[in-house]
Amino acid sequence: MVKGIKSDCYPSMPEFLPGIRRAPDRGYNLTEEQTQTALKNALRYIPNKLHGKLAPEFLSELKTYGRIYGYRYRPGGRIYGKPIDEYSGKCVEGKAFQVMIDNNLDFDVALYPYELVTYGETGQVFQNWMQYRLVKEYLEELTTEQTLVIASGHPLGLFPSKKDAPRVIITNGLMVGMYDNPDDFHTAAQLGVANYGQMTAGGWMYIGPQGIVHGTFNTILNAGRKMLGVAPTADLRGLLFVSSGLGGMSGAQPKAGEIAGCVTVVAEVDKSRIETRQSQGWIQMCSSNLDEVFVHAAMAKQLNKPMSIAYHGNIVELLEYACEHNIKIDLLSDQTSCHAVYDGGYCPVGITFEERTKLLKTDRKKFCDLVNKTLKRHYEVISKLAAKGSYFFDYGNSFLKSVFDAGVKEISKNGVDDKDGFIYPSYVEDIMGPELFDYGYGPFRWVCLSGKHSDLKKTDRAAMDLIDPNKRGQDRDNYIWIRDAEDNGLVVGTQARILYQDAEGRKRIALKFNEMVRRGMVGPIMLGRDHHDVSGTDSPFRETANIKDGSNMMAEMAVHCFAGNAARGMSLVALHNGGGVGTGRSINGGFGLVLDGSEEKDEIIKSAMLWDVMGGVARRAWAGNPNAISTIEEYNKAYAGSSQITLPY
Numbered sequence: 193m194v195k196g197i198k199s200d201c202y203p204s205m206p207e208f209l210p211g212i213r214r215a216p217d218r219g220y221n222l223t224e225e226q227t228q229t230a231l232k233n234a235l236r237y238i239p240n241k242l243h244g245k246l247a248p249e250f251l252s253e254l255k256t257y258g259r260i261y262g263y264r265y266r267p268g269g270r271i272y273g274k275p276i277d278e279y280s281g282k283c284v285e286g287k288a289f290q291v292m293i294d295n296n297l298d299f300d301v302a303l304y305p306y307e308l309v310t311y312g313e314t315g316q317v318f319q320n321w322m323q324y325r326l327v328k329e330y331l332e333e334l335t336t337e338q339t340l341v342i343a344s345g346h347p348l349g350l351f352p353s354k355k356d357a358p359r360v361i362i363t364n365g366l367m368v369g370m371y372d373n374p375d376d377f378h379t380a381a382q383l384g385v386a387n388y389g390q391m392t393a394g395g396w397m398y399i400g401p402q403g404i405v406h407g408t409f410n411t412i413l414n415a416g417r418k419m420l421g422v423a424p425t426a427d428l429r430g431l432l433f434v435s436s437g438l439g440g441m442s443g444a445q446p447k448a449g450e451i452a453g454c455v456t457v458v459a460e461v462d463k464s465r466i467e468t469r470q471s472q473g474w475i476q477m478c479s480s481n482l483d484e485v486f487v488h489a490a491m492a493k494q495l496n497k498p499m500s501i502a503y504h505g506n507i508v509e510l511l512e513y514a515c516e517h518n519i520k521i522d523l524l525s526d527q528t529s530c531h532a533v534y535d536g537g538y539c540p541v542g543i544t545f546e547e548r549t550k551l552l553k554t555d556r557k558k559f560c561d562l563v564n565k566t567l568k569r570h571y572e573v574i575s576k577l578a579a580k581g582s583y584f585f586d587y588g589n590s591f592l593k594s595v596f597d598a599g600v601k602e603i604s605k606n607g608v609d610d611k612d613g614f615i616y617p618s619y620v621e622d623i624m625g626p627e628l629f630d631y632g633y634g635p636f637r638w639v640c641l642s643g644k645h646s647d648l649k650k651t652d653r654a655a656m657d658l659i660d661p662n663k664r665g666q667d668r669d670n671y672i673w674i675r676d677a678e679d680n681g682l683v684v685g686t687q688a689r690i691l692y693q694d695a696e697g698r699k700r701i702a703l704k705f706n707e708m709v710r711r712g713m714v715g716p717i718m719l720g721r722d723h724h725d726v727s728g729t730d731s732p733f734r735e736t737a738n739i740k741d742g743s744n745m746m747a748e749m750a751v752h753c754f755a756g757n758a759a760r761g762m763s764l765v766a767l768h769n770g771g772g773v774g775t776g777r778s779i780n781g782g783f784g785l786v787l788d789g790s791e792e793k794d795e796i797i798k799s800a801m802l803w804d805v806m807g808g809v810a811r812r813a814w815a816g817n818p819n820a821i822s823t824i825e826e827y828n829k830a831y832a833g834s835s836q837i838t839l840p841y
């Protein structure tokens with residue numbers, strides 16, 4: 193090997209800074225033979241000379257953490273997304289992706305930075321630090337005539353390519369059908385051949401919790417309007433929203449609730465995550481006393497004041513208290529990491545967070561039994577609250593599926609299996625699907641790669657000027673979002689912004705930004721999105737939950753989206769297994785497009801931005817979704833002669 197770890201590269205073990213969260217033991221259960229394979233696999237990155245020293249160390253990592261992270265090869269000090277000019281590279285894309293990777297591993301951004309986990313309990317950028325080093329070296333060398341190919345964090349190499357092809361192609365955790373399940377994934381991950389990329393972790397497009405604040409804001413606002421009779425122009429003042437989780441994405445809930453005007457109470461078992469959100473000013477009060485929590489919530493409700501409260505404790509205890517005390521919860525959800533429910537993502541009731549971490553390591557079977565019991569109790573209290581008038585929705589974290597898998601078969605909608613979903617809706621079924629995805633609205637985002645806040649302000653302004661607040665209610669919400677974005681202090685990590693937009697909106701804003709780069713008004717910009725979108729994801733209980741023609745068993749849309757984006761020259765294309773819901777439960781893809789001001793990029797925007805959205809609207813229209821049909825009718829008129837999308841009779 194000519195790249196990566198050099199034979200004299202044997203850095204000292206990093207000092208694990210106190211206060212930086214560490215991933216729990218993922219569980220080691222390989223056979224002797226598999227263990228040998230796992231060691232050989234990790235040692236492939238290491239010159240032979242060092243194998244004697246590193247084999248025992250890697251074995252110990254595998255047995256202690258259930259993974260080989262190669263901690264020793266983590267570069268010392270702080271990793272963070274620096275201004276693009278501080279990176280070396282032979283093309284702007286090569287430097288831009290280094291900014292994105294480092295942002296995903298920033299102590300302030302990542303959930304378990306030493307274990308390369310960005311968010312969602314298990315969403316990793318790479319499997320190990322050797323891959324990190326190797327990829328960074330390749331990105332420094334990458335030219336506009338090459339494509340870097342990455343399989344579950346492993347860089348296969350730089351391949352000859354062409355200027356308008358993707359510079360990076362990434363896949364994460366894609367498995368052959370018969371092995372496509374969490375147990376086999378667990379084995380493959382221990383062997384060092386599978387990475388759980390979530391979406392923007394392994395797809396290098398995470399922008400901190402802001403990425404999800406806008407989607408959460410849209411969800412609860414529209415839930416209030418649709419289910420609680422809130423007027424189209426009003427906000428959620430005087431209503432109570434209760435949920436759980438203050439982690440990577442779930443941590444967005446209190447901030448989104450505050451922007452939407454309601455009182456938000458979120459239960460969180462891990463004190464350190466509460467402290468993170470408190471230090472960002474995203475929660476106003478924290479207590480482990482439920483009397484206190486609900487007295488303050490009631491006062492704020494009475495005064496019609498937005499208020500965000502963290503309850504340090506288990507969500508099940510909180511809900512049982514609310515039920516016993518007849519506290520009216522208007523909107524109710526859950527955002528524990530149920531996509532990884534037996535891997536530590538969901539804390540059983542009756543034990544502390546610290547006890548959960550210990551139990552995971554010492555007695556996994558007991559841990560799983562407690563998880564199942566808690567899920568049942570959780571479901572029972574939700575049923576009681578729903579009977580009292582709370583609107584409960586699954587927040588795309590596989591909560592209902594986990595309850596079903598824990599043995600609560602009555603939760604199945606068709607009374608037999610999970611194919612038709614569950615008796616409670618997924619938020620996409622009732623809210624995001626019909627109100628946003630069917631029109632093409634999704635999580636468009638950008639990162640100002642110069643690192644300058646002034647660039648972000650200029651782009652915010654330019655995007656706002658392109659939104660007509662009178663077009664639809666959604667456009668009014670988006671206009672208000674971007675108008676107030678600066679004041680809401682949403683940036684954590686790189687200078688990034690999320691703004692839900694439809695196909696035309698995304699295209700127009702992208703063209704404007706590229707022009708601004710061309711004219712030297714701002715530095716280069718990375719465009720992207722997450723997987724929580726119209727086209728990029730096949731996920732029957734989430735993104736495709738409101739597709740009712742039986743095709744939500746299929747994963748073809750996500751593959752088309754990925755292939756189409758590659759064909760049209762997006763700078764990065766990614767396709768992953770699992771995303772936010774777990775191995776085997778979704779296929780999802782993403783993209784990155786680096787705006788360098790060139791006219792070639794204008795051409796890519798014109799075709800790729802439309803494709804990235806309209807492929808999914810076409811699928812939704814074909815399934816008979818009325819808002820998607822009307823969107824396609826408008827599109828077919830506007831693009832007559834150059835594009836044509838099939839509509840159902």
Ligand SMILES: NC(=O)c1ccc[n+]([C@@H]2O[C@H](COP(=O)([O-])OP(=O)(O)OC[C@H]3O[C@@H](n4cnc5c(N)ncnc54)[C@H](O)[C@@H]3O)[C@@H](O)[C@H]2O)c1
Pocket residue numbers: 303311312313404407408436437438439440441442443459460461462465505506507508527528529530531532537538539540541587588589590724771772773
């Ligand atoms: N809302 C969305 O739009 C959206 C999008 C993508 C994914 N998700 C899903 O939402 C889930 C959360 O994502 P995340 O990034 O915040 O994950 P995370 O693991 O960072 O955070 C989850 C939090 O829940 C806490 N928790 C676990 N069990 C608990 C319990 N019983 N009571 C109280 N707190 C408990 C954990 O301590 C943790 O801090 C994931 O399953 C993710 O895939 C949601």
